[in-house]
Amino acid sequence: MLAAYAARFSPDDPLTGLEVGERPEPVAAEHWTVVDVRASALNHHDLWSLRGVGLRAEQLPMVLGTDAAGVTPDGREVLLHGVIGGGLGHGVGPDEPRTLLSERYPGTLAERVAVPTYNLVDKPAELSFVEAACLPTAWLTAYRMLFVNGGATPGQRVLVQGAGGGVATAAVLLGAAAGLEVLVTSRDEDRRAQALELGAAGAFETGARVPRADVVLETVGRATWSHSIRSVRPGGRVVVAGATSGDADAAELQRIFFQEITVVGTTMGSREDLQHLVAFLARTGVRPLVDSTFPLARARDGLARLAAGAQFGKVVLEV
Structure with missing residues (x-):
């Protein structure tokens, strides 16, 4: 074959x-x-x-x-x-x-x-x-980051680092359909514009100051880690599912413990998560x-x- x-x-x-x-x-x-x-x-x-x-x-x-x-x-x-x-x-x-x-x-x-x-x-x-x-990798990862490990609920604000990749675009589409206020970052102006067309509520240059988020989705790593830790609200969550730019140089531990930030790792999701994701798409029309x-x-x-x-x-x- x-x-x-x-x-x-x-x-x-x-x-x-x-x-x-x-x-x-x-x-x-x-x-x-x-x-x-x-x-x-x-x-x-x-x-x-x-x-x-x-x-x-x-x-x-x-x-x-x-x-x-x-x-x-x-x-x-x-x-x-x-x-x-x-x-x-x-x-x-x-x-x-x-x-x-x-x-x-x-x-x-x-x-x-x-x-x-x-x-x-x-x-x-x-x-x-x-x-x-x-669905089974990028979209399943985004679903679990948002709703399982991130615990995001309608009306909350979510920051997605690095618009354009499979996980990021999935997070924008899923989050917008679920009633979340989704913000994205990207170095590329066209990608920021495309993210807004998909339903993002705001798009910012990488590293720019953004409104504090309840949940931050981090798949980039070194290039955005410090920004993620500084952009999540006290008591919020940073959900990590990748490091395409490499591991972070500094963990920002002082800020993490002082502001009681939860850092959660995610790798794809369970079979049950995948079934729930498939049902979500079938019922909402999100593709x-x-x-x-x-x-x-x-x-x-x-x-x-x-x-x-x-x-x-x-x-x-x-x-």
Whole structure:
């Protein structure tokens, strides 16, 4: 089958480790299902894998990808929850540590992928395969950041750092639909304008003074961390789900403890969170913002767009 996979690591130029070619067909173990992939969204996780983060050399070649929507052998249209193990059992031992697809088991940038049957979530007819493929990583992360770990409720103010990425655009669309006052930051004027069109209540240059937020969503890291800590209200929450610009130089611990700020980490979400997210979209009409689509054979072009930071919304591969 055709797949996009990490053949080698390159910390400085990750795309040099990418190959698109034939890989063995997946085999369904007991309590697993092989899914025919129709669409798979790209994530920064794929680029980190190509850099060698979260993988060992002896695991190569490894099929990339954590997101997918497709069809089971009995014709069921599904999207995939990409978290395996972590005490869940369900197709793996209960003591197996939590990993994401493409870390221990081959990922979704392929014509077919094997996953625990438990990880399948019904795709509603209202969502296309491309739209559904956007949900299991970026949109699920945004949902959990806002409503589970962030505890945001209608009328509260949320600051989203770094408009334009998959998590950020999801947070704007979800937050606005849920009655939150969503503020965003970006260095790019066009991205700030696009965020306002999506429903953001305010858009600011990165680092600019903003009204204090009840919840701050942080996925950028070093470039915005200090601003996040200074922009959350006393007693508020900073929810962290990434560090695309690297780890913060200083933790700002004095401000965190003195103002009783809660810092919470998030990695994707549970299968139940994904089901709730899917229902939210089906009922509200909110849809993922798709930046661009590429055929699987052009996975390199899609990942290059992601690596350059040129996207606004999700980049998706279609099979």
